[in-house]
Amino acid sequence: MLYKYNGGNLEMLESHDIRVVEGKEKDLENLLAKNLSDLYVENGQLMPIFQERAMQEEPDLCALDRDGNLLIFELKRSTVTGDVTLQIMRYCQNYGQKNYSDLCSMYNTFLHTETANLQEAHAEAFGLDKPLNVEEFNRHQKLILVGSSADYALMENVSYWKKQGIDIDYIPYRFYEIADEIFFEFFAKPYDYHINPREIKGIIFDTNRSYDENAIWDMVSKHKVSAYGSVKNCVQAFNKGDYVLYYHKGYGVVGVGKIKSSKPKEIPQNEEMYMDVELLTPELNGEIRHSISASELKQLLNKGFYFAKTTKVPYLSVEESKKVVKALEEKFST
Numbered sequence: 001m002l003y004k005y006n007g008g009n010l011e012m013l014e015s016h017d018i019r020v021v022e023g024k025e026k027d028l029e030n031l032l033a034k035n036l037s038d039l040y041v042e043n044g045q046l047m048p049i050f051q052e053r054a055m056q057e058e059p060d061l062c063a064l065d066r067d068g069n070l071l072i073f074e075l076k077r078s079t080v081t082g083d084v085t086l087q088i089m090r091y092c093q094n095y096g097q098k099n100y101s102d103l104c105s106m107y108n109t110f111l112h113t114e115t116a117n118l119q120e121a122h123a124e125a126f127g128l129d130k131p132l133n134v135e136e137f138n139r140h141q142k143l144i145l146v147g148s149s150a151d152y153a154l155m156e157n158v159s160y161w162k163k164q165g166i167d168i169d170y171i172p173y174r175f176y177e178i179a180d181e182i183f184f185e186f187f188a189k190p191y192d193y194h195i196n197p198r199e200i201k202g203i204i205f206d207t208n209r210s211y212d213e214n215a216i217w218d219m220v221s222k223h224k225v226s227a228y229g230s231v232k233n234c235v236q237a238f239n240k241g242d243y244v245l246y247y248h249k250g251y252g253v254v255g256v257g258k259i260k261s262s263k264p265k266e267i268p269q270n271e272e273m274y275m276d277v278e279l280l281t282p283e284l285n286g287e288i289r290h291s292i293s294a295s296e297l298k299q300l301l302n303k304g305f306y307f308a309k310t311t312k313v314p315y316l317s318v319e320e321s322k323k324v325v326k327a328l329e330e331k332f333s334t
Helices: 025-034 084-095 100-111 118-126 152-163 215-221 229-237 294-301 318-333
Strands: 003-006 009-012 047-051 061-064 070-075 141-148 168-178 181-186 202-206 224-228 243-248 252-259 265-267 272-279
Touching (some): 025 070, 047 118, 070 084, 084 141, 084 152, 100 118, 141 152, 152 168, 215 224, 229 272, 252 318, 294 318
Antiparallel strands (some): 003 009, 061 070
């Protein structure tokens, strides 16, 4: 709940469900699917692999965790009637029996393709040294109900089934309307831990190798960090003083710098947005000599990351960023 602070007193602010933005359940579903790796952080990030199709008896959203376990989401935009908990458990019964081939088919449907390899995509998304065996997928299921923070009856039903040993959870959401702007609140677990984006932080940032092999050389030679096309606004995640950890697909973190710009700059003809950087590790000079792989990064910082985004999550603290700088410098010095 959000409160207005007023001279030592607290005033509870009015909250809404998604109808305040004239949204439907599908809009809530799309919002969650697009931002799942930022919103849901319990036991690490998630990889969306399926969304409900129109007129089908299907879960709203399915995702995999790092270990290949299946998370099934059912979303409700407002207070609901009927037994939604039995509905999601029916989905668990049906989807919990799906094998790797079934999940791969779901993933291809999600991507609107027929050629995606779920094993490889999952390994790349979570920075695994090697893909999971097909038998390791979907060995466990977790059920997540996302609904209005005012739906007490649904919360009670979920609590009952948790006590019966079902791996099920309820995550409330709220919308607030403040000064003619709309704000979204999502009750991420555990403890809603996120680094404050306004504080100095480190961001593992993709060098765009999948689309342009030479983008990295342009970045490091011109001391900048860039994003392109439809994701160019990603550089707006940086503030002056933040650490940028250049992540080169197939290698890992290959360099680190600090942001010098106060705001992004654009090169319209390249569909490029960038910020100036002070490099903290040796320049690459046209070759990748040393790197910190995804698995080394996990071991160094004792945390996992979701790599299937331009800006990898979670963000790093200043101390964690300095650890990466030191580890990379040590590699260059040997």
